Amino acid sequence: MDLDARKLGILKAIIDEYILSASPVGSRAISKQDGFNLSSATIRNEMADLEELGYLEQPHTSAGRIPSDKAYRLYVDQMMQKAALTDDEIKLIRAHLTAKLDEVEMVMKQTAQALSAVTHYTAMIMPPMLAANRLRHIQLVPLREGRALMVVITSAGFAREAVIRVPDEIGTGELERISRILTERLHDCRMDQLGERIMQDLGGELFERRAFLNSMVEAIEHKMEPDAPNVQLSGATNMLHFPEYSDVNKAKMFLTAVEGRNTLYELLKRASRLEFSITIGGENENDMLKDCSVVTATYQIGEEPMGSFGIIGPTRMHYGKVISVLEFMSRCLTEMLTSDDEE
Amino acid sequence: MDLDARKLGILKAIIDEYILSASPVGSRAISKQDGFNLSSATIRNEMADLEELGYLEQPHTSAGRIPSDKAYRLYVDQMMQKAALTDDEIKLIRAHLTAKLDEVEMVMKQTAQALSAVTHYTAMIMPPMLAANRLRHIQLVPLREGRALMVVITSAGFAREAVIRVPDEIGTGELERISRILTERLHDCRMDQLGERIMQDLGGELFERRAFLNSMVEAIEHKMEPDAPNVQLSGATNMLHFPEYSDVNKAKMFLTAVEGRNTLYELLKRASRLEFSITIGGENENDMLKDCSVVTATYQIGEEPMGSFGIIGPTRMHYGKVISVLEFMSRCLTEMLTSDDEE
DNA sequence: GTTAGCACTCAACGAAATAGAGTGCTAACA
DNA sequence: TGTTAGCACTCTATTTCGTTGAGTGCTAAC
Numbered sequence: 014m015d016l017d018a019r020k021l022g023i024l025k026a027i028i029d030e031y032i033l034s035a036s037p038v039g040s041r042a043i044s045k046q047d048g049f050n051l052s053s054a055t056i057r058n059e060m061a062d063l064e065e066l067g068y069l070e071q072p073h074t075s076a077g078r079i080p081s082d083k084a085y086r087l088y089v090d091q092m093m094q095k096a097a098l099t100d101d102e103i104k105l106i107r108a109h110l111t112a113k114l115d116e117v118e119m120v121m122k123q124t125a126q127a128l129s130a131v132t133h134y135t136a137m138i139m140p141p142m143l144a145a146n147r148l149r150h151i152q153l154v155p156l157r158e159g160r161a162l163m164v165v166i167t168s169a170g171f172a173r174e175a176v177i178r179v180p181d182e183i184g185t186g187e188l189e190r191i192s193r194i195l196t197e198r199l200h201d202c203r204m205d206q207l208g209e210r211i212m213q214d215l216g217g218e219l220f221e222r223r224a225f226l227n228s229m230v231e232a233i234e235h236k237m238e239p240d241a242p243n244v245q246l247s248g249a250t251n252m253l254h255f256p257e258y259s260d261v262n263k264a265k266m267f268l269t270a271v272e273g274r275n276t277l278y279e280l281l282k283r284a285s286r287l288e289f290s291i292t293i294g295g296e297n298e299n300d301m302l303k304d305c306s307v308v309t310a311t312y313q314i315g316e317e318p319m320g321s322f323g324i325i326g327p328t329r330m331h332y333g334k335v336i337s338v339l340e341f342m343s344r345c346l347t348e349m350l351t352s353d354d355e356e
Numbered sequence: 357m358d359l360d361a362r363k364l365g366i367l368k369a370i371i372d373e374y375i376l377s378a379s380p381v382g383s384r385a386i387s388k389q390d391g392f393n394l395s396s397a398t399i400r401n402e403m404a405d406l407e408e409l410g411y412l413e414q415p416h417t418s419a420g421r422i423p424s425d426k427a428y429r430l431y432v433d434q435m436m437q438k439a440a441l442t443d444d445e446i447k448l449i450r451a452h453l454t455a456k457l458d459e460v461e462m463v464m465k466q467t468a469q470a471l472s473a474v475t476h477y478t479a480m481i482m483p484p485m486l487a488a489n490r491l492r493h494i495q496l497v498p499l500r501e502g503r504a505l506m507v508v509i510t511s512a513g514f515a516r517e518a519v520i521r522v523p524d525e526i527g528t529g530e531l532e533r534i535s536r537i538l539t540e541r542l543h544d545c546r547m548d549q550l551g552e553r554i555m556q557d558l559g560g561e562l563f564e565r566r567a568f569l570n571s572m573v574e575a576i577e578h579k580m581e582p583d584a585p586n587v588q589l590s591g592a593t594n595m596l597h598f599p600e601y602s603d604v605n606k607a608k609m610f611l612t613a614v615e616g617r618n619t620l621y622e623l624l625k626r627a628s629r630l631e632f633s634i635t636i637g638g639e640n641e642n643d644m645l646k647d648c649s650v651v652t653a654t655y656q657i658g659e660e661p662m663g664s665f666g667i668i669g670p671t672r673m674h675y676g677k678v679i680s681v682l683e684f685m686s687r688c689l690t691e692m693l694t695s696d697d698e699e
Numbered sequence: 700g701t702t703a704g705c706a707c708t709c710a711a712c713g714a715a716a717t718a719g720a721g722t723g724c725t726a727a728c729a
Numbered sequence: 730t731g732t733t734a735g736c737a738c739t740c741t742a743t744t745t746c747g748t749t750g751a752g753t754g755c756t757a758a759c
Contacts, residue, residue: 039721052733057722075721075740116517122585150497150505156513164507164515166497172507172517174459242465250611259604261596268593268611382752395702400753418709418752702759708752717744728733 016066023049023059024068025092028080032329035256037077082294082328085306089291089332096333098341102131106338110345117141117171117350121245124322124346129248132338134326135271136247139281141319141350143167143237144205151195153188155179161188165233167204169314169350175232180225191225194218204237239320241278246271257304257327270301271325284309285321289339294328306330310339312346319350359409366392366402367411368435371423375672378599380420425637425671428649432634432675439676441684445474449681453688460484460514460693464588467665467689472591475678477669478614479590482624484662484693486510486580487548494538496531498522504531508576510547512657512693518575523568534568537561547580582663584621589614600647600670613644614668627652628664632682637671649673653682655689662693 026046030038040056043049049056060078063069068087069078080088098106109127110120121138128136146167154162161179166172179188195211202210208230219226249271258264270276276299284290284307292307302325309323322342324335369389370381383399386392392399403421406412411430412421423431441449452470453463464481471479489510497505504522509515522531538554545553551573555566562569592614601607613619619642627633627650635650645668652666665685667678 037721041721053721054723054733054735055731058732061723071722073740074723075719075738077721119585149499150495152493152495152497152507154493154495154509156492156511160513162493162509162513162515164495164509166505166507168499170499170503170505170519172505172515174515176513242462248615250608250615253604253608253611261602261604261607264604264607265593265596268596272591272593380752384752396752397702397704397754398700401701404754414753416709417754418707418750420752700759702757704756704758705754706756707754710749710751712747712749714747715745718742720739720741722737722739724737725735726733727735729731 020059020063021092023056024063024080024084025088027060027063027069027078028084028088028092031080032331035327035329037072037079039077042077080329082296085293085328085332086296089293093333095337096331098334098337102338103341105131106342106345110349120346120349122247124342125245125247128322128324128338128342129251132324132326132331132335133248133251133254134324134330134335135249135251136322136324137271137277137281138245138322139278139285139320140239140243140245141169141171141314142239142285143169143171143173144203145317145319146171146204146314147201148196148199148204148207151192151199153179153192155185155188163229163232165236168201173233173236175236177228177232183222183225191219191222204233207233241274244274244277244281246274246277252327255327257329263304266301267305270299276301280307281309281321281323284323285311285318287311288318289336291332291336304328306332308332308335308339310343312343312350314347314350322346363402363406364435366399367406367423367427368431370403370406370412370421371427371431371435374423375674378670378672380415380422382420385420423672425639428636428671428675429639432636436676438680439674441677441680445681446684448474449685449688453692463689463692465590467685468588468590471665471667471681471685472594475667475669475674475681476591476594476597477667477673477678478592478594479665479667480614480620480624481588481665482621482628482663483582483586483588484512484514484657485582485628486512486514486516487546488660488662489514489547489657490544491539491542491547491550492544494535494542496522496535498528498531506572506575508579511544516576516579518579520571520575526565526568534562534565547576550576584617587617587620587624589617589620595670598670600672606647609644610648613642619644623650624652624664624666627666628654628661630654631661632679634675634679647671649675651675651678651682653686655686655693657690657693665689 023043026043027038030042040053040060044051044053044056060069068081068084070081071078106127109123117140121140125136125138146169149168150166152164156162159179159181160176162174163177164172164174198214199210211226211230249268252258252267253264258267288311290309294306295303297303305325306328307323307325309321311318311321313319366386369386373381373385383396383403387394387396387399403412411424411427413424414421449470452466460483464483468479468481489512492511493509495507499505502522502524503519505517506520507515507517541557542553554569554573592611595601595610596607631654633652637649638646640646648668649671650666650668652664654661654664656662
């Protein structure tokens, strides 16, 4: 028994239908569709075959069939057409993004909102990883009693702050001097090499400040990698509109899983290695997401991949549309973050 | 007919019971309690009176009674005892807050999490309003092509960044000079008076930079007030545990209302005027929150009120505990943000 | 003023009946 | 050999209806 063209066609029709209706698809519904001039009985035979092959499942004897994860995988890999964005959708996205966004955090928030608004699924995005950025400026500003605020600014215009301890013997003037020397010497140094460079280059001139520089490096390194709490989430409640989540307990499970950002953080971190990824139902490592599909993409600054973002929805997701939206958004983001109009 | 001591006692017993059980309280349940040596029939008579007075409601004829908003108001104003925090609760809060929190945003996040974890309700917090802070440092860092990153640092150690346009004729050296002059002259100026001061004081020395300074002031003012998207939220899904929200639609309504932060922002902004506030059910202006109670408090830096935070829960909320938790948290936050150990 | 007693109400629960969608199989057909 | 009509069968979802039990309101007696 083989997956011939007709079986494929029927499977595609079933998946398309199920994505819309969310309820098991019967043989009659398919046989009535244009294109197949087959009776429901014939479709039934084919459906039985497809079930045996693992592409369809039957919730119970007298129900229609629903696609399995395996079917979605086939669908995504071979059968699906991308759905171009409508003008309205593009407008909606632009409306979220064109407002003057001068903070990255705002860009992240707006992106997540745009994604969830346009797809009606749940959107998530991880802020940029700054490892590949280059240093532009370091400034130490004294606060009260042995503390200073260190501000580090990168080539792409990101700023990171941290409060650090300052040994008593370092005064305001000295902080200023250290700032100036570091800014001068480390200009254009990759952020993830800052540690080595500070330690190597500056042995001479700032030798007696070794310990202090060490604590600065530590603070910088800590701030460059985004953390779980920095993951932006939007539209988690969208899931409640889907019949899959009409059961309060399922909804609770899902919402609890995404509310603590750790799950999403892991997801996005792994996803940042691939330009694009689709994970369907059981393919997810996280048990909480066994009924969900996750589609992710990445954005860049210049040529350098900076972070990832994505959509979580029911396995019965409108993949074609989601993929198009993410591709579009990836271009938008890369453009926004790369252009000079952005922080 | 009057609210005598016995009626008050019975009302309190009913409210206490209902807060625990969430289901209508019958006369027998009260008459069996120690303290009242009254038969259920007597209680029934009193309950009928209390209903007539507007303190109790009956979902249907043969059900027990539930407290009205008016009853909760009376309860909160006159009858309730504060519930001291248990050691475990204090530990839980400290566990969230003692981790080295060097960014305000992290403090906000952790506070919200601690509040929702310890109360099992939904917590929200608004980041500090910096109007009353004083300027500590201004730094302009050139980015590419006519842009600079402006970093403003305040006395309490907060930093705000904004990308601003720089006229072509202003070079790197000039940016440095402007930074230095502004930092010197405006040192310790209240953030909300920065605009006037810049414009008045510096007419002479930086006269030809008037337009540029103007755009700086504008950017600063924009960044000092927290925005709706900055409101931190935690534990929204906690509400799903309560029988009040076992209906998916109610849950959806609530979650949608809090997901868009605007509602909460309005709530907290209004709340920041009062040191403490309790709003019960229908007292809420927002229709979405007619079934909820909102309890808010404020935190300070030094003597200056900085922002507000609060709890949203069902009207059947454990007010005594929530109030204690918020009072405790208010002290914690004020201490954290005031002490030198904080950004 | 308090209480026992009783008839009454109403939501909640569960069993039984019904409807309807859909299947699998068989036999006939092209 | 693939396709189709027909039919018995299965199983869920929905409705109906009786039952249960918590709780009330009222009355009459204490």
